[in-house]
Amino acid sequence: xxxxxxxxxxxxxxxxxxxxxxxxxxxxxxxxxxxxxxxxxxxxxxxxxxxxxxxxxxxxxxxxxxxxxxxxxxxxxxxxxxxxxxxxxxxxxxxxxxxxxxxxxxxxxxxxxxxxxxxxxxxxxxxxxxxxxxxxxxxxxxxxxxxxxxxxxxxxxxxxxxxxxxxxxxxxxxxxxxxxxxxxxxxxxxxxxxxxxxxxxxxxxxxxxxxxxxxxxxxx
Amino acid sequence: xxxxxxxxxxxxxxxxxxxxxxxxxxxxxxxxxxxxxxxxxxxxxxxxxxxxxxxxxxxxxxxxxxxxxxxxxxxxxxxxxxxxxxxxxxxxxxxxxxxxxxxxxxxxxxxxxxxxxxxxxxxxxxxxxxxxxxxxxxxxxxxxxxxxxxxxxxxxxxxxxxxxxxxxxxxxxxxxxxxxxxxxxxxxxxxxxxxxxxxxxxxxxxxxxxxxxxxxxxxx
DNA sequence: CCGTATAAATATGTTGACAATATTGTACGC
DNA sequence: GCGTACAATATTGTCAACATATTTATACGG
Numbered sequence: 385x386x387x388x389x390x391x392x393x394x395x396x397x398x399x400x401x402x403x404x405x406x407x408x409x410x411x412x413x414x415x416x417x418x419x420x421x422x423x424x425x426x427x428x429x430x431x432x433x434x435x436x437x438x439x440x441x442x443x444x445x446x447x448x449x450x451x452x453x454x455x456x457x458x459x460x461x462x463x464x465x466x467x468x469x470x471x472x473x474x475x476x477x478x479x480x481x482x483x484x485x486x487x488x489x490x491x492x493x494x495x496x497x498x499x500x501x502x503x504x505x506x507x508x509x510x511x512x513x514x515x516x517x518x519x520x521x522x523x524x525x526x527x528x529x530x531x532x533x534x535x536x537x538x539x540x541x542x543x544x545x546x547x548x549x550x551x552x553x554x555x556x557x558x559x560x561x562x563x564x565x566x567x568x569x570x571x572x573x574x575x576x577x578x579x580x581x582x583x584x585x586x587x588x589x590x591x592x593x594x595x596x597x598x599x600x601x602x603x604x
Numbered sequence: 605x606x607x608x609x610x611x612x613x614x615x616x617x618x619x620x621x622x623x624x625x626x627x628x629x630x631x632x633x634x635x636x637x638x639x640x641x642x643x644x645x646x647x648x649x650x651x652x653x654x655x656x657x658x659x660x661x662x663x664x665x666x667x668x669x670x671x672x673x674x675x676x677x678x679x680x681x682x683x684x685x686x687x688x689x690x691x692x693x694x695x696x697x698x699x700x701x702x703x704x705x706x707x708x709x710x711x712x713x714x715x716x717x718x719x720x721x722x723x724x725x726x727x728x729x730x731x732x733x734x735x736x737x738x739x740x741x742x743x744x745x746x747x748x749x750x751x752x753x754x755x756x757x758x759x760x761x762x763x764x765x766x767x768x769x770x771x772x773x774x775x776x777x778x779x780x781x782x783x784x785x786x787x788x789x790x791x792x793x794x795x796x797x798x799x800x801x802x803x804x805x806x807x808x809x810x811x812x813x814x815x816x817x818x819x820x821x822x823x824x
Numbered sequence: 825c826c827g828t829a830t831a832a833a834t835a836t837g838t839t840g841a842c843a844a845t846a847t848t849g850t851a852c853g854c
Numbered sequence: 855g856c857g858t859a860c861a862a863t864a865t866t867g868t869c870a871a872c873a874t875a876t877t878t879a880t881a882c883g884g
Contacts, residue, residue: 390669392837394657418866428839430650433867434657437614441661443754449610450845450866465751468696476692531685534663535755612867638836648869653836670836670875825884832879839872848863854856 393431397421398438405444405455406542408549412457416445442539444546460599463547467592470544471585473536474520478568478584479577481526490573493522497569504562513548517541519565523572523584564590613651617641618658625664625675626762628769632677636665662759664766680819683767687812690764691805693756694740698788698804699797701746710793713742717789724778733768737761739785743792743804784810 401421404410421432436453439445445453458466485493500515524536564587571579621641624630641652656673659665665673678686705713720735744756784807791800 392669394837395669417864419864429866430653430838430840433650434654437654437657438661441658449612449615451847452866462751465749468700468749469693469752469755472692472696473689476688480688529685529688531682532689535689535759539755614867637834639834649836650868650870671877672836828881828883830879830881832877834877835874836876837872837874840870842867842869844865844867846863846865848861850859850861852857852859854858 393425393427394434394438397425397427397431397435400425401435401439402442402444402542405439406546406549408546410455412455414455416453416455418452442542444542458543458547458550460595463543464592464596464599466540466543466547467588467595470536470540471588471592473532473540474524474588475581475585477524477527477529477532477536478572479581480529480532481523482572482575482577482580484528485523485526485572489522489526490569493519493526493569493572496522497565500565501562504559516561517545523568526572560590561587613645613647614654614658617645617647617651617655620645621655621659622662622664622762625659626766626769628766630675632675634675636673636675638672662762664762678763678767678770680815683763684812684816684819686760686763686767687808687815690756690760691808691812693752693760694744694808695801695805697744697747697749697752697756698792699801700749700752701743702792702795702797702800704748705743705746705792709742709746710789713739713746713789713792716742717785720785721782724782736781737765743788746792780810781807 401410401416410416416436418429418432418436422429425432436445436447440447440453443456445455447453496519500519503515521537524533527533564583568580568583568587571583621630621636630636636656638649638652638656642649645652656665656667660667660673663676665675667673716739720739723735741757744753747753784803788800788803788807791803
């Protein structure tokens with residue numbers, strides 16, 4: 385699991401901080417003080433600063449010269465914007481997956497789908513966030529487009545997870561998500577790239593609409 | 605033009621190096637030596653290292669622990685992958701622009717279009733790269749989606765420019781590009797988001813096909 | 825002559841200290 | 855009592871030096 389390569393403090397600190405920010409353990413708006421972090425990680429400020437620069441480019445913290453960096457606070461409006469990008473990118477991923485996934489990979493995806501279906505009919509519960517991510521992750525990987533994979537997995541998904549950790553209620557019902565996943569799987573099995581893209585886009589657009597409608601709800 | 609904010613060595617070095625890499629002045633594959641860069645920028649290695657970390661996250665250089673960083677070399681296959689992402693993102697940008705651009709902004713875009721048309725009928729020349737970028741840039745900004753704008757302008761476009769600087773021949777004929785731009789403008793004027801997205805996607809997909817067919821050509 | 829093993833040299837990773845800027849606290853005047 | 859000006863403190867930005875790992879050079883053996 386944990387690859388011991390990149391054995392450098394900067395990378396380890398970056399990952400630790402990133403995870404802390406994404407999971408909400410470091411509250412949004414918190415100022416990341418270099419001396420405190422250096423104390424916390426038992427290191428000097430050098431690697432801390434480099435890690436912070438990485439987080440800055442990733443968009444997880446905002447940096448102001450001579451003032452410091454603060455963890456970003458995602459407004460629901462911003463999440464809607466992010467979901468527009470997610471719709472476009474994952475839609476493309478689904479289209480490419482319909483073309484480029486191997487039969488074995490599709491079979492694997494089908495198996496995962498079956499597990500989810502069983503789980504739901506047994507418990508009737510909302511789909512677990514991890515399960516949903518697994519499904520999407522396999523499709524993204526199936527696109528075989530390394531640049532797309534990087535954009536989605538290394539950049540965008542941290543923000544999506546950051547949002548989900550704070551408001552788990554927005555995962556729409558497992559029953560609906562399950563149907564959407566089944567439709568998507570079908571399209572990929574048919575090697576229908578256009579249908580796959582459309583299904584994925586609708587799946588994500590619906591989640592986005594849930595968020596957008598919640599914003600309107602709060603305004604009244 | 606040059607905002608004097610962010611007056612910190614790291615940001616200035618980052619921008620300078622980024623521009624050098626994008627313009628091809630720093631040859632792909634070149635190793636970025638920290639001591640040499642420190643000498644070159646008349647500074648210490650601290651800011652250099654931070655700048656390099658930024659370039660690494662941006663994807664312009666590849667870092668191997670304890671070895672150093674090298675400027676990435678874009679293969680045409682990778683550019684095709686990038687253009688798939690570009691198609692998805694800019695397609696979405698066009699759709700959002702059709703919804704969110706103000707009438708004044710559309711008028712401004714129409715004016716730019718007219719200038720390009722005049723220029724072409726006068727010179728008959730291929731469209732200038734800058735002109736093409738201007739057009740796309742205005743549409744991206746018109747999406748009003750800050751996250752999308754950031755993804756396209758701060759990340760993806762550096763790679764696109766990097767590719768174009770080395771192989772300008774891939775800009776397809778101005779006559780075709782002009783028609784595609786006109787169709788796109790029309791769709792935006794009609795506030796037809798679906799058509800705008802489709803036109804933008806075809807426009808970029810055609811450019812991608814040019815690159816892909818060139819790869820096949822080289823194989824024979 | 826080629827390959828391996830060892831040693832020198834160079835580069836990266838990390839540290840602590842100094843300089844410049846911003847924040848906090850305090851006193852003064854209105 | 856409130857706002858402003860100044861001083862003290864703390865933090866960020868930068869630098870030079872040390873520690874560790876890799877690359878290059880050299881010498882030895884086959």
